Amino acid sequence: MSASTPLLQGQDISKFFGKGSQRQLALDHVSVCLEAGSCLALVGGSGSGKSTLARVLLGLEPCSSGSVTYDGKPVSGPNSPGYRAERLEAGLIFQNPFASLDPRWPALRSVSEPLRIQARRLGLSAQDIRARSLVALEQVGLDPERFAGRFPADCSGGQAQRIAVARAIVTNPRLLVADEPMSSLDVSARLNLLDTFRSIRQARPDMALLMISHDLGVVQHMADRILVLGDGRLVEEGPTGSVLATPASAYTRSLIAAASL
Numbered sequence: 001m002s003a004s005t006p007l008l009q010g011q012d013i014s015k016f017f018g019k020g021s022q023r024q025l026a027l028d029h030v031s032v033c034l035e036a037g038s039c040l041a042l043v044g045g046s047g048s049g050k051s052t053l054a055r056v057l058l059g060l061e062p063c064s065s066g067s068v069t070y071d072g073k074p075v076s077g078p079n080s081p082g083y084r085a086e087r088l089e090a091g092l093i094f095q096n097p098f099a100s101l102d103p104r105w106p107a108l109r110s111v112s113e114p115l116r117i118q119a120r121r122l123g124l125s126a127q128d129i130r131a132r133s134l135v136a137l138e139q140v141g142l143d144p145e146r147f148a149g150r151f152p153a154d155c156s157g158g159q160a161q162r163i164a165v166a167r168a169i170v171t172n173p174r175l176l177v178a179d180e181p182m183s184s185l186d187v188s189a190r191l192n193l194l195d196t197f198r199s200i201r202q203a204r205p206d207m208a209l210l211m212i213s214h215d216l217g218v219v220q221h222m223a224d225r226i227l228v229l230g231d232g233r234l235v236e237e238g239p240t241g242s243v244l245a246t247p248a249s250a251y252t253r254s255l256i257a258a259a260s261l
């Protein structure tokens, strides 16, 4: 990848769901660009197309028209041979850690699973996997001695989400995608997780972060740029500070007013 090539780029993406009279436009000619080392937040009201855009960018969902490139190469659909390799490069974090973590597995097993899947390809021994997983737990602020053997049911929401973050970063991905990572947490757990994300970004300055969030307070503290979606259309896009301080559209102003920043 040359210095000027974005890590992830979507150009002129449209996406329809359904057929005939049920056909619905979920994304309408949206373009998006994510540079290595940067954090882009996708914001917008419910049903505005945030998750659909993220799924299309990850190659989890085909677009109806437009193109997506990762590292300058086309992102292919679920049936193509390149799909698996591309997905394995991204760490994914979801809204509810109790739904995304296997309740039967202690933290160390959950965190190590992505490495286990790739152990042969990466030439990792069981010892390597354990060591890297313990480091990932430490990086999210969980003492491995206390948490390695802990099951999700014995964790708070914030601790469980940090286990999910450790699992997402354990492969040292170039892209981290977080879909409403804080929305199931209370205020103090949110602040802790914000700190965790900050220290991960400092430790891994080349990693790009794509975040979907309703929460403009979180976005304000994490994102370098904001892309605002409304009804499947790109409403505005720009540096976080300027979009929040001087929003160009009434739609963005209403999102900010609702968030009472």
Ligand SMILES: Nc1ncnc2c1ncn2[C@@H]1O[C@H](COP(=O)(O)OP(=O)(O)OP(=O)(O)O)[C@@H](O)[C@H]1O
Pocket: 017, 018, 024, 025, 026, 044, 045, 046, 047, 048, 049, 050, 051, 052, 053
């Ligand atoms: N698999 C699907 N089949 C049909 N319609 C869908 C599908 N997925 C999403 N949609 C529709 O596409 C539009 C965008 O949905 P999407 O989930 O991307 O919005 P969102 O901004 O992520 O919403 P939320 O914040 O509520 O999660 C919505 O009208 C939704 O109903």
